[in-house]
């Protein structure tokens with residue numbers, strides 16, 4: 001927490017129920033701190049001459065309201081639909097694949113069924129559709145001379161739908177993906193010199209992403225545009241939200257525009273001109 005001009009700024013990480021859980025905890029700490037500030041040792045109070053009893057009743061009451069509101073917001077977010085997750089495999093080769101494009105999409109044998117399994121299934125589908133990213137096609141400096149760097153991405157269910165033990169599953173799942181890539185990248189598995197993966201469990205533990213979802217709140221019709229969480233929280237004064245889970249949405253352009261919208265909102269609220 002950073003305090004400037006008596007205002008408090010708090011960063012609680014990506015939007016999700018846990019963010020409001022954290023906020024609830026901080027508000028409780030602040031409410032407790034208020035009690036200590038209002039009724040310091042010796043019976044002196046710092047509330048500009050107002051009756052300390054009245055201040056204790058009023059301030060914590062107002063904050064208690066915000067704590068409860070934070071709890072309600074947490075539950076509302078828990079009920080929202082969350083985007084799919086991803087299995088991402090990063091790897092480098094000691095040879096080049098000059099006929100490859102920078103971006104390649106490889107469709108698997110199923111389409112609608114696979115989408116249903118990714119968004120609503122309770123297990124890891126055996127088949128996959130893949131996005132292969134080869135940045136060295138555009139910038140060879142992304143790998144040592146004569147090599148190529150890649151990541152391949154497979155959309156998978158988030159942890160709330162499919163509680164997969166990713167630590168156990170990931171190496172074999174990565175092997176299956178590399179085998180599927182081999183017809184497009186001849187001799188691939190023999191050419192790999194480095195490899196690591198990032199799973200839904202990593203999205204959850206390393207990025208604090210709710211259910212390990214890769215794109216925050218799902219962009220369904222009723223969770224898009226105005227219906228997406230607002231940049232100025234409607235219930236808790238002084239709380240501003242930014243990033244993939246907020247208006248206008250996920251993806252780098254969406255997040256940059258969300259940052260602009262949030263900055264404009266804060267500037268307007270604090271009467272900052274020419275920001």
Ligand SMILES: Cc1cc2nc3c(=O)[nH]c(=O)nc-3n(C[C@H](O)[C@H](O)[C@H](O)COP(=O)(O)OP(=O)(O)OC[C@H]3O[C@@H](n4cnc5c(N)ncnc54)[C@H](O)[C@@H]3O)c2cc1C
Nearest residue numbers: 011012013014088206207208214243244250251252253255
């Ligand atoms: C593999 C992959 C490929 C993608 N490709 C594209 C693409 O080609 N084009 C595109 O437009 N978008 C793409 N996206 C989506 C895009 O990256 C995201 O929508 C965007 O990065 C989200 O930005 P954000 O700032 O909301 O969240 P993030 O970038 O996830 O940033 C949130 C940060 O908060 C930190 N954090 C977590 N908890 C706390 C805490 N308690 N306190 C403080 N900080 C905390 C996290 O560590 C993280 O650094 C891709 C996403 C993935 C995963």
